[in-house]
Amino acid sequence: MTAKYRLLALDMDGTLLNDEQIITPTTVKWLQKAVDAGVHVCLSTGRAFTSAFPYAEQLGLVTPMITVNGSEVWRAPHEIYRRSLMDPMLVQQMYELAKEDDIWFWAYSTEKVHKQDNWDGDVTGREWLKFGYHTEDDDLRHKLLLRLQDMGGLEITNSSPHNLEINPLGVNKAAGIMEVCKLLGLDMSQVIAVGDSLNDLAAIQQSGLGVAMGNAQETVKEEADAVVASNNNDGIAEVIQKYIFNKAIAK
Incomplete structure (x- = not known):
């Protein structure tokens, strides 16, 4: 399968993680299917690396990561690519x-x-x-x-x-995703960015497909190309099924 979208950039809190800070088994299953199909899964979070990495490890990800809202871009876990410091x-x-x-x-x-x-x-x-x-x-x-x-x-x-x-100024998740695209030889048109808050907005606006979670802030929903189920109802699994595998979702 040749996927139209090759990079899945995922916010963590309120998006990948449910309210109990867990990635559900259903979401894990579909993320694995995406990875097996050749899609790069990139955590794109406001969290620091030390707080985000255990989830990357749980998913077996060795792909680039974006942490602290784009202030850090990691070429691979533990390998910093760029860091933007504040005065x-x-x-x-x-x-x-x-x-x-x-x-x-x-x-x-x-x-x-x-x-x-x-x-x-x-x-x-x-x-x-x-x-x-x-x-x-x-x-x-x-x-x-x-x-x-x-x-x-x-x-x-x-x-x-x-x-x-x-x-x-200028440091955000969208800029981070652009750098990840360069590292992977991809274009922003090949990116699905998913999130729920204003720190996801630039990424949602500038990616090939911008997706808001069902629990997202209204501004984010208004700017997104699509809205899926909430973080407590496997919205990420829905993104993968609908937009990577083109499967209809049973209601």
């Missing part, structure tokens, strides 16, 4: 914004995840990849978004309706 001064400014309104925050450096409760203040001595905020106060989150936009030089997305995730 430490921007990290300091974002930390100060969080302190102003007592907003829960976290940041990824190349060594670990730093959170509000273990922040040691050493900003310049580290290599930074991403900064994030979480608040269920919509007004406060909107105010924060405006402040971040005023700073400039930032790629602002989210991985849930209640958070904001910040990478260096």
Whole structure:
């Protein structure tokens, strides 16, 4: 079988993983069928490598990976291809914004995840990849978004309706997928990108087929070429059956 689509770029939380953080047996089965048919499966996640890799290992993937929303592209597990770092001064400014309104925050450096409760203040001595905020106060989150936009030089997305995730400007999953395509000798038209949040939006817009999960944020659904079942109902298995194997889904 020669598949029209040769790369399946999968977000993890809310997409590949169900709400219990598990890849279901049905999804595992169909992912294996895709791999056996010559399709490259690429994890494309906001997670750090250490948090994403166990799932790649579970699936037996040795293909490129995109982590931290595209700040890292891995040629293969444990083999970094490109890393995009954030200016430490921007990290300091974002930390100060969080302190102003007592907003829960976290940041990824190349060594670990730093959170509000273990922040040691050493900003310049580290290599930074991403900064994030979480608040269920919509007004406060909107105010924060405006402040971040005023700073400039930032790629602002989210991985849930209640958070904001910040990478260096131009660093996103779409850019990461383009680099993976170069590594594999593929074109973006041969990519299916699947996700549920704003950090998946650029990839969904720029890939050959952009797919939103049934549980995706409305903006993502509106921009997608297709919407499938939720992460708790094997939406990824549906993507593979419908768009790689062209099988009708029994309802």
